[in-house]
Amino acid sequence: MFAAVTLLVFMCLTATSHADHHQPCHTPNMTGLMSVITLKGEVKAFGAFSYDSMGKKLRFRSNESYPTNTSIGLDLLMFFDEGVFYEIDTKNQSCEKKALQCTLHPLDVPDEATYLSTLNIGSSSIEGEGLKVNIWTGSMADSKGKYSMSVTMGCLPVSTFYMCESSSFLISIMDIETEIKDPDLLLVPSLCQGQPLEETPEGTVNSFLNEFM
Numbered sequence: 001m002f003a004a005v006t007l008l009v010f011m012c013l014t015a016t017s018h019a020d021h022h023q024p025c026h027t028p029n030m031t032g033l034m035s036v037i038t039l040k041g042e043v044k045a046f047g048a049f050s051y052d053s054m055g056k057k058l059r060f061r062s063n064e065s066y067p068t069n070t071s072i073g074l075d076l077l078m079f080f081d082e083g084v085f086y087e088i089d090t091k092n093q094s095c096e097k098k099a100l101q102c103t104l105h106p107l108d109v110p111d112e113a114t115y116l117s118t119l120n121i122g123s124s125s126i127e128g129e130g131l132k133v134n135i136w137t138g139s140m141a142d143s144k145g146k147y148s149m150s151v152t153m154g155c156l157p158v159s160t161f162y163m164c165e166s167s168s169f170l171i172s173i174m175d176i177e178t179e180i181k182d183p184d185l186l187l188v189p190s191l192c193q194g195q196p197l198e199e200t201p202e203g204t205v206n207s208f209l210n211e212f213m
């Protein structure tokens, strides 16, 4: 009896996952470049990233911003599963450890994202001149904003548009290689070791996106 019920449940699960072609996919390990640009045309950040898809770890080091140079030297190491991140300042050799209140980030499709559509960017009929992407949408944690993320058929992130009350920006991902080229970048640097967790001031939300708002 138990075996029959188990089998039936299993068959139903299999049937639904076959019927629903649009389960959010998960990105692989990656190394690449990322840019953060606001709708006002400011380049908030540009630089290299490393992403561990199983360990849910991200390192992003921005080395360009325009017209203000505020994020030159911005260096973030985020541990999404543990809910902590390090803000490293290479200029003055400082490191702060903070709690993450929101784990939304542009390098993976959130589990609760909703499939919107599939688009052909460029040409679908000329070989090598097109890119087919799936568009996923969802709400930000505080529901005060929305995002729209495009990923390739193989689940590589292309770009994510975040629309928030305070600011809207586009994050683009380029030059992806599906491996972590320097695993040391995802380890806590000696500068940060033993760092106490900073208090999060009342009303502050720490997240990858909040670094650019």
Ligand SMILES: *[C@@H]1O[C@H](CO)[C@@H](O)[C@H](O)[C@H]1NC(C)=O
Residues within 6 Å of the ligand: 033, 046, 047, 048, 063, 064
């Ligand atoms: C910033 O870093 C990226 C990746 O390492 C590199 O391609 C780019 O040339 C750098 N830009 C500057 C201004 O150093």
Ligand SMILES: *[C@@H]1O[C@H](CO)[C@@H](O)[C@H](O)[C@H]1NC(C)=O
Residues within 6 Å of the ligand: 029, 052, 053, 054, 055, 180, 183
């Ligand atoms: C992704 O990178 C992590 C950390 O380097 C490694 O442990 C893991 O095996 C990698 N996963 C794949 C699928 O290569």
Ligand SMILES: *[C@@H]1O[C@H](CO)[C@@H](O)[C@H](O)[C@H]1NC(C)=O
Residues within 6 Å of the ligand: 069, 070, 072
């Ligand atoms: C950023 O700009 C300010 C004001 O223009 C300047 O004083 C500072 O040295 C610049 N910092 C870097 C890292 O370029």
Ligand SMILES: *[C@@H]1O[C@H](CO)[C@@H](O)[C@H](O)[C@H]1NC(C)=O
Residues within 6 Å of the ligand: 089, 092, 094
């Ligand atoms: C290092 O610089 C950052 C921003 O420039 C500043 O917030 C921080 O307080 C500085 N840390 C130290 C130890 O001077």
